[in-house]
Amino acid sequence: MSGGPAVRVSIESQCERQVQEVSLDGLETYVPPLSMSQNLAKLAHREPRSQPEPEEDEGVWGVFYCGAAALERSYVVFSRFDSASVQTPQVFQLISKKKSLATAAQLLLKGAEKLTKSLAENQEQRRQRDFNSELLRLRSQWKLRKLGHKILGDLSYRSAGSLFPHHGTFEVIKNTDIDLDKKVPDDYCPLNVQIPSDLEGSAYIKVSIQKQSADIGDLGTVSLFRRQPKAKPASQMWHLKLEAAQNVLLCKEIFAQLSREAVQIKSQIPHIVVKNQILSQPFPGLQLSISLCHSTGEKKIQRASPDKSKPDDHLYVLEHNLHQLIREFHKQTLSSVVMPHPASSPFGHKRLRLAGPMAYDKAEISSLQQSEGLLEKIIKQAKHIFLRSRTARTIDSLASRIEDPQIQAHWSNINSVYESSVKVLITSQGYEQICKSIQLQLNIGVEQIRVVHRDGRVVTLSHQEQELQDFLLSQMSQHQVHAVQQLAKVMGWHVLSFSNHVGLGPIESIGNASAITVASPSGEHTISVRNGPESGCKVLVQFPRSQAKELLKSDVLQEGRWTHLRGPYREVHWGRMEGRNFVYKMELLMAALTPCP
Amino acid sequence: MEAPPVTVMPVTGGTINMMEYLLQGSVLDQSLESLLHRLRGLCDNMEPESFADHELVYLLKGQQGNPFMLRARRSLLHPTAPWHLRYLGQPEVGDKSRHALVRNCVDVAASHSLPDFLNEMGFRMDHEFVAKGQVFRKGAMKVVVSKLLRVLASGNTENTEPMSLSYLVELSVLAPAGQDTVSEDMRSFAEQLKPLVHLEKIDPKRLM
Numbered sequence: 001m002s003g004g005p006a007v008r009v010s011i012e013s014q015c016e017r018q019v020q021e022v023s024l025d026g027l028e029t030y031v032p033p034l035s036m037s038q039n040l041a042k043l044a045h046r047e048p049r050s051q052p053e054p055e056e057d058e059g060v061w062g063v064f065y066c067g068a069a070a071l072e073r074s075y076v077v078f079s080r081f082d083s084a085s086v087q088t089p090q091v092f093q094l095i096s097k098k099k100s101l102a103t104a105a106q107l108l109l110k111g112a113e114k115l116t117k118s119l120a121e122n123q124e125q126r127r128q129r130d131f132n133s134e135l136l137r138l139r140s141q142w143k144l145r146k147l148g149h150k151i152l153g154d155l156s157y158r159s160a161g162s163l164f165p166h167h168g169t170f171e172v173i174k175n176t177d178i179d180l181d182k183k184v185p186d187d188y189c190p191l192n193v194q195i196p197s198d199l200e201g202s203a204y205i206k207v208s209i210q211k212q213s214a215d216i217g218d219l220g221t222v223s224l225f226r227r228q229p230k231a232k233p234a235s236q237m238w239h240l241k242l243e244a245a246q247n248v249l250l251c252k253e254i255f256a257q258l259s260r261e262a263v264q265i266k267s268q269i270p271h272i273v274v275k276n277q278i279l280s281q282p283f284p285g286l287q288l289s290i291s292l293c294h295s296t297g298e299k300k301i302q303r304a305s306p307d308k309s310k311p312d313d314h315l316y317v318l319e320h321n322l323h324q325l326i327r328e329f330h331k332q333t334l335s336s337v338v339m340p341h342p343a344s345s346p347f348g349h350k351r352l353r354l355a356g357p358m359a360y361d362k363a364e365i366s367s368l369q370q371s372e373g374l375l376e377k378i379i380k381q382a383k384h385i386f387l388r389s390r391t392a393r394t395i396d397s398l399a400s401r402i403e404d405p406q407i408q409a410h411w412s413n414i415n416s417v418y419e420s421s422v423k424v425l426i427t428s429q430g431y432e433q434i435c436k437s438i439q440l441q442l443n444i445g446v447e448q449i450r451v452v453h454r455d456g457r458v459v460t461l462s463h464q465e466q467e468l469q470d471f472l473l474s475q476m477s478q479h480q481v482h483a484v485q486q487l488a489k490v491m492g493w494h495v496l497s498f499s500n501h502v503g504l505g506p507i508e509s510i511g512n513a514s515a516i517t518v519a520s521p522s523g524e525h526t527i528s529v530r531n532g533p534e535s536g537c538k539v540l541v542q543f544p545r546s547q548a549k550e551l552l553k554s555d556v557l558q559e560g561r562w563t564h565l566r567g568p569y570r571e572v573h574w575g576r577m578e579g580r581n582f583v584y585k586m587e588l589l590m591a592a593l594t595p596c597p
Numbered sequence: 598m599e600a601p602p603v604t605v606m607p608v609t610g611g612t613i614n615m616m617e618y619l620l621q622g623s624v625l626d627q628s629l630e631s632l633l634h635r636l637r638g639l640c641d642n643m644e645p646e647s648f649a650d651h652e653l654v655y656l657l658k659g660q661q662g663n664p665f666m667l668r669a670r671r672s673l674l675h676p677t678a679p680w681h682l683r684y685l686g687q688p689e690v691g692d693k694s695r696h697a698l699v700r701n702c703v704d705v706a707a708s709h710s711l712p713d714f715l716n717e718m719g720f721r722m723d724h725e726f727v728a729k730g731q732v733f734r735k736g737a738m739k740v741v742v743s744k745l746l747r748v749l750a751s752g753n754t755e756n757t758e759p760m761s762l763s764y765l766v767e768l769s770v771l772a773p774a775g776q777d778t779v780s781e782d783m784r785s786f787a788e789q790l791k792p793l794v795h796l797e798k799i800d801p802k803r804l805m
Binding site for chain 1: 640641642643644646648650652668670671672674675678679680681683704705706707708728730732734735736737739741743771789
């Protein structure tokens with residue numbers, strides 16, 4: 001109802017706290033409210049009532065209340081329970097114990113069963129995981145495919161371009177039957193491979209050059225497996241097994257290709273193919289043998305002659321080259337030159353496709369085809385290796401045998417399979433800067449040695465060892481005479497005559513003798529040298545007539561100046577000359593004949 | 598009657614009796630990459646070889662029966678390479694269990710005057726198309742994945758349009774007559790390409 005004036009109404013709430021005192025100015029002081037513990041103590045000491053006041057906190061406080069009440073011994077009393085006072089008959093005890101034990105045992109057994117089951121599952125899973133992880137590793141390196149529930153793999157080189165008809169299929173076997181509780185062997189692997197039976201073991205191709213065996217009946221008994229294979233257990237790591245099998249397959253392919261070519265190619269001296277050996281004759285008196293040594297490693301290899309241990313003349317370089325050559329051959333089948341353009345034409349070399357439209361004749365077509373097979377290439381390489389080693393041996397034997405002049409050989413580091421080169425220098429010790437006119441470059445080919453002289457002459461030597469030796473000896477004798485020529489320049493002597501090949505005197509069986517005549521600066525003396533490879537050196541000195549005692553005085557010469565001319569020759573006992581080599585001796589001689597001014 | 602001169606006698610032997618074993622299938626454009634991946638893994642280890650070819654199909658209409666067909670193909674990427682002339686015979690009706698289509702095939706390389714020569718001989722060009730794609734090989738087997746393009750203006754290979762949204766996949770082997778193991782190898786290879794592409798023998802007569 002509105003209308004009347006507003007009336008101010010004051011409201012005061014009921015006082016909740018007790019008033020402690022009222023001060024003189026009317027201010028009331030309240031009693032401070034009790035804390036919780038004080039409140040609890042107050043309640044505990046209060047007179048009990050039928051129900052506790054609902055405004056107090058229950059729960060925790062209920063416990064406190066109970067405990068506190070127990071301490072007061074008003075409502076709750078704690079008393080000890082004595083179990084020994086209970087007496088039951090023994091039979092009941094036994095039965096109850098049995099029952100309780102049985103229930104407990106059953107529970108434990110159930111739990112143990114569950115545990116073993118889960119453990120077994122884990123182990124099986126782990127084995128499967130191991131097998132799967134091994135399979136993954138295998139797959140990352142080898143080609144695998146699934147056929148039914150078998151896993152097959154391919155270890156042949158067919159996808160790399162080989163045309164060898166071996167299937168090269170291996171099978172992957174699960175090896176997870178092993179009991180993991182027992183001790184696991186060290187070489188355990190959950191994955192095992194089964195390789196074809198003819199690729200088991202290990203193999204290599206042995207290439208060696210020997211002096212020709214006199215008896216042709218010896219063939220076929222020679223090639224024994226020299227390298228003893230280590231005792232390999234059957235459970236070898238799969239990758240070693242696969243690699244060994246692949247190597248065996250490659251060696252078989254190489255040998256099959258070589259023997260096919262050995263039979264087909266017509267050469268002057270036919271190649272012999274006996275069992276696992278191919279024999280050919282690169283040079284007369286020499287035999288090249290290529291054999292396939294395959295050991296399965298099961299039984300001990302019988303040695304025909306255990307005490308006669310031949311030196312290992314296996315040419316590792318040629319074996320490596322054979323592997324390289326067959327891989328080259330594989331790559332050629334896969335090169336993009338073979339791919340058809342346009343796409344509907346058959347595979348084949350693109351040059352051969354032009355044979356029809358360009359009307360090639362047989363000669364042109366055969367020049368396009370692969371001319372040299374594996375066997376020819378390897379025989380050429382073997383010839384070169386042999387020629388090179390024999391050349392080196394010849395030079396080294398000469399160098400060790402002959403001290404004056406010295407022969408030096410500088411072999412080049414970079415060679416090809418068919419050609420090597422060596423630079424041969426013939427020098428005299430102590431006079432290398434002066435006497436360096438004989439420098440030979442030898443290019444060692446497959447069958448010949450080509451020598452290029454410093455002055456541009458080119459000489460072709462055959463493979464005969466003797467030819468090279470004779471040639472070097474003749475060059476050494478020429479060097480001595482050249483050295484005298486150079487020395488004369490240095491000493492100031494004049495060269496009167498010089499000839500590399502004199503036609504006078506005894507005939508040499510190796511090369512030709514060379515001769516030189518030099519005159520002293522004053523002209524009073526001359527030295528004549530004749531040096532031949534076989535006859536050695538002969539040195540003659542010409543003195544002025546005045547010093548020659550054996551000349552008869554005659555009336556023909558009126559004036560005294562004619563006595564300054566040079567007169568007769570006298571031979572020098574070269575062996576008794578002082579000096580460590582020819583040029584040194586020559587220098588001493590020249591010095592002796594040049595009087596000090 | 599005297600024997601006809603030697604030149605009239607039919608030529609036998611050599612490359613005349615080669616048979617082509619063929620399996621065909623197709624993939625849609627969007628599935629091409631996965632097919633090429635699979636082929637790269639299965640086939641011989643080489644760089645993938647792309648090609649672009651222009652094929653002309655010539656017909657010689659005689660008085661009787663079926664016209665004689667020859668296929669002339671040249672490479673657009675290698676213009677100096679010779680032309681390739683191909684004759685494909687009727688598919689052999691052997692036992693139905695043979696897995697591939699077998700037909701007689703004669704392949705000849707020809708110089709660049711081939712179209713003029715064929716015209717002079719009386720052949721007339723029936724149709725032409727351009728095929729672009731990749732070639733793979735596995736041993737003797739050849740897998741050709743090609744996109745066929747229609748030539749809009751005759752003779753102009755720049756102006757082309759695709760005939761369909763898919764690629765043609767062909768697996769073929771050239772072998773002398775009588776080697777039936779070839780079709781087994783082809784079938785096992787085709788198995789490995791499933792389900793990306795289903796290669797099967799498609800009789801061209803049924804498509805006519």
